[in-house]
Amino acid sequence: MKADADLFAKIIGAIQGFGETGATVDEISKAVSLERHTLSKYMNLLRADGRVSYKQIGRARVWFISKSPLQHVFGLSEEDKTYTEKVFSRILSDMPEGILILDFDYNILFANRYLTTLYGNCVGKKFYQTLFNSSQDVSGISALIEGVTEELESCVEDKEGRMLEIKARREKNPDSSFSIIAIIRDVTEKVLYERQIKNLSELQRLLGESVNRSYTIDELASTILKNLCDVIRFNMGDILIYDPTSTSLSTCATIGYPDEPVPLDVEEWKRKIALVTIQRRANFYFNFDHENTNKDEIVQAACRLARIYDLQEIHSILLKTKGEIHGVLLILTRAGRSLSREDRSLLEGLSEMIAGGIAKIKAEEEWKLKTNVLDILAHPIFMITMEGILAYVNPAFLKMWGYDRESEVLGRHYTKFWKEDAKDVIHALRQRGKWEGELLAVRRDGSEFNARLSASLIMGKKGPLQLIGILEFDNGN
Amino acid sequence: METENEITGKKTVMVVDDEQDVLLSVTQILEANNYRTIKASDGYECLEKLKEEIPEVILLDIMMPGLTSREILEEITKDGRLAKVKIIFITAVHSLEAEEAGLLNASQVVDYIEKPFSMKRLLDAIEKVVTE
Numbered sequence: 001m002k003a004d005a006d007l008f009a010k011i012i013g014a015i016q017g018f019g020e021t022g023a024t025v026d027e028i029s030k031a032v033s034l035e036r037h038t039l040s041k042y043m044n045l046l047r048a049d050g051r052v053s054y055k056q057i058g059r060a061r062v063w064f065i066s067k068s069p070l071q072h073v074f075g076l077s078e079e080d081k082t083y084t085e086k087v088f089s090r091i092l093s094d095m096p097e098g099i100l101i102l103d104f105d106y107n108i109l110f111a112n113r114y115l116t117t118l119y120g121n122c123v124g125k126k127f128y129q130t131l132f133n134s135s136q137d138v139s140g141i142s143a144l145i146e147g148v149t150e151e152l153e154s155c156v157e158d159k160e161g162r163m164l165e166i167k168a169r170r171e172k173n174p175d176s177s178f179s180i181i182a183i184i185r186d187v188t189e190k191v192l193y194e195r196q197i198k199n200l201s202e203l204q205r206l207l208g209e210s211v212n213r214s215y216t217i218d219e220l221a222s223t224i225l226k227n228l229c230d231v232i233r234f235n236m237g238d239i240l241i242y243d244p245t246s247t248s249l250s251t252c253a254t255i256g257y258p259d260e261p262v263p264l265d266v267e268e269w270k271r272k273i274a275l276v277t278i279q280r281r282a283n284f285y286f287n288f289d290h291e292n293t294n295k296d297e298i299v300q301a302a303c304r305l306a307r308i309y310d311l312q313e314i315h316s317i318l319l320k321t322k323g324e325i326h327g328v329l330l331i332l333t334r335a336g337r338s339l340s341r342e343d344r345s346l347l348e349g350l351s352e353m354i355a356g357g358i359a360k361i362k363a364e365e366e367w368k369l370k371t372n373v374l375d376i377l378a379h380p381i382f383m384i385t386m387e388g389i390l391a392y393v394n395p396a397f398l399k400m401w402g403y404d405r406e407s408e409v410l411g412r413h414y415t416k417f418w419k420e421d422a423k424d425v426i427h428a429l430r431q432r433g434k435w436e437g438e439l440l441a442v443r444r445d446g447s448e449f450n451a452r453l454s455a456s457l458i459m460g461k462k463g464p465l466q467l468i469g470i471l472e473f474d475n476g477n
Numbered sequence: 478m479e480t481e482n483e484i485t486g487k488k489t490v491m492v493v494d495d496e497q498d499v500l501l502s503v504t505q506i507l508e509a510n511n512y513r514t515i516k517a518s519d520g521y522e523c524l525e526k527l528k529e530e531i532p533e534v535i536l537l538d539i540m541m542p543g544l545t546s547r548e549i550l551e552e553i554t555k556d557g558r559l560a561k562v563k564i565i566f567i568t569a570v571h572s573l574e575a576e577e578a579g580l581l582n583a584s585q586v587v588d589y590i591e592k593p594f595s596m597k598r599l600l601d602a603i604e605k606v607v608t609e
Contacts, residue, residue: 433506433596459595460592461496461592465593468595
């Protein structure tokens, strides 16, 4: 085997010695001192291996070193191919992914049917121009050509907006030059799907953390719209928040609307659509038809909006959770763009989550408001856990007991702030649900004062939650 | 024949809640406040027990598995024996949902308390009903 390898190397070296003009079998025979028939046998083996090729010039075959073995295989006419070459080329041509062979100067030497369907006949053209309409490489293949790496995996967007997954490697040719062999797949659907999942996850995370992250409703709505737009790819959208006491709507986020001036009535039409959706307590779906004759007020408003923005569809989706309507999500698509049934289901499914996020922020804002009321109340108030640990005190409590900060009292047992008889209060609260009576309180400085306490157990969704106490001053205090 | 209520002078409150901790805690506290109690974990048990005994007040959780609160309310309102029974709804859902379901319009429904609630508020509400 080694002898054969040595002989092959000797033959290739001899052909290389003849340069670009190539050599006939007679010339090679002389150069390697092999009998013509024996040489022919080795030449055919080398050709089958793709390392040498020939051109028929008149009656003579002139042999060359194959610069790119694969190019050679695909360059041959069908009748000149060996059986193996025929099978091999068909397999590559019919593969459900793109096969691309480049030379060291980004020239396309071979592209299979998958790629010619996408980019036309591109052999001989620059790779980066054909795929990316760019004047230089954007795929990372330059790292292979410059020898920085031997293998490459990348995902890039082509000139048509397709996401291409490229797996490429550098292959050494028999003449010591190299080619780049790349396998290319259009993964647009996969990438979009993954992006959708990522955006959905982000959306869920945002909604989950909407209160913890101290979002305002406007901030939450803007972020939700952006994420939804990335997932569903609609053209324009609004989130309108509903105030049931004044039965009015306010726009807290919009996306995608053009900057150009539009009639002032546009906002009114959008509110009309949203308000009627709320009144009817049912989502509204509208597909624009120029011949529409429906006189329904919501359809009329939708038609006007569709004409201004050249719309195809309007989706007005209630943001409703636990029976309460918090607003409306308006989704608009341009002419020719319709949402799929899956997208509509997704929007309807997400609407309750969005409403939940808005409800959380509203509840948080309401709680903050109530806390403010407690903060300005002159009566000391405290909340304790079922174990008697202080969980909340208002400023009046701190002032009455002579403390400066909440941190000085929270986490401590409530009995530390009273004389001994307070121990029975928690027991009574657990047993009887409420307690009222007089206790002797102990200030920070050790001084004492009489206080009338009214306390109650707080029942949560799953059982007893906390105990709350409010002080009513004795006469004279 | 005198009923047990008439003998003891205690008013009876039926507590209907599928959360066992709430059911047990509320009934224990009511008993400590001198009420007789009847426990029911769902609508079926509630209606079944109402065949045997008629309380003064029913504390009815709105969201429970099995019968809906509307169905329970319908059964109670159409049963002439229960015409004087007063109902206080206790629920974790927002009042708008109860309003939407028309639950608060029934004449026997006297109050509506949202969880979390203070026991003082509940005890005051029951006391108001039984002394009227």
